[in-house]
Amino acid sequence: MFTHFVPRLFTSAEAADIVRLAEQGRQNHGGLVGGVQHHAIRRAGITWLDDQGPASWVMERIVRGIADANREAFQFDITEFRERLQVASYDESDEGHYDWHSDIGDGPIARQRKLTIVVQLSEPESYEGGALEINLGSAIQPAPRGVGSATLFASFMPHRVTPVTRGRRISLTCWCHGPRFR
Template identity: 75%
Template sequence: MFTHTIPALFTPDECARIVSLAESGEMREGGLVGGVQQASIRRARITWLDDQGEAGFVMDRIMRGVAEANREAFRFDITDFHERLQVARYDESDEGHYDWHSDIGDGAIARQRKLTIVVQLTEPELYEGGTLDLNLGSAQWSAPRTVGSATLFASFMLHRVAPVTRGARHSLTCWCHGPSFR
């Protein structure tokens, strides 16, 4: 199985609360590569949520969802959540997007990413474009846009966020870590 969807990991009210928590913090440019802005690759504003305090419920829910999805669909050796939760805002004002990429990258932590989970935080009628697309080799698959739905996939899979052409799309991303694939 290449992808797994949890139709309602969060309620619409919980999604609005997550967006509010994110926007109350400092959102910064999300397209930095080696300290240099790479707008051709990614245009987004991002912030990081702690897994305790007001946002503690988010990580608790993510962990339960990942455990269930991993048992049902992936059976990966997941041992840790080394990174904080990332909330991204893709906005029409700068055609917010994230070009094709995988989530396994340079650095010890990024190399240990096994599963990626992306939660849709914005009602689909509030924006156009902004689809989360996954490359399945011979086909392309678009994740559900229902607010509160979560899409999980192997972190090595190529995926993108298409440009937002109207409104703004918020998403929550978390990476699950474990020993290297063999």
């Protein structure tokens, strides 16, 4: 199994709190692994949340959710979290999207990514388009759009966010790291 869904990892109120925390931070243009900007591939604003301080509760919930899902569905050798939490905003004003990609890259940290978790922070009726889709090889698996729901998948799985055509989609992403797959 390469995908797993958790219907309500966060409540609607908690998702709104995460959005408020992100709005207090500095938003940058989302890039590719290594920070390269390529707007034909990715158009998104991103904010990083620290796992200490006001956002520590978010990381604690993510770690618990990942531990449960990993035991139940993946059984990957996960040893650490080497990156901060990323809040991404995909807006209709620039057809926010992220074309097909995997989360494993050439960088020293990105090549150790094992498991990706994406949490839906926007109310599903607040935007159109912006679907998170995972390519399973023989089929495309859309992620649930319920606010607070989490989608977990092996970081090597191709996935994308389709262009947002109305409103704004906001999500939270975290990566788990470990030794190379064998």
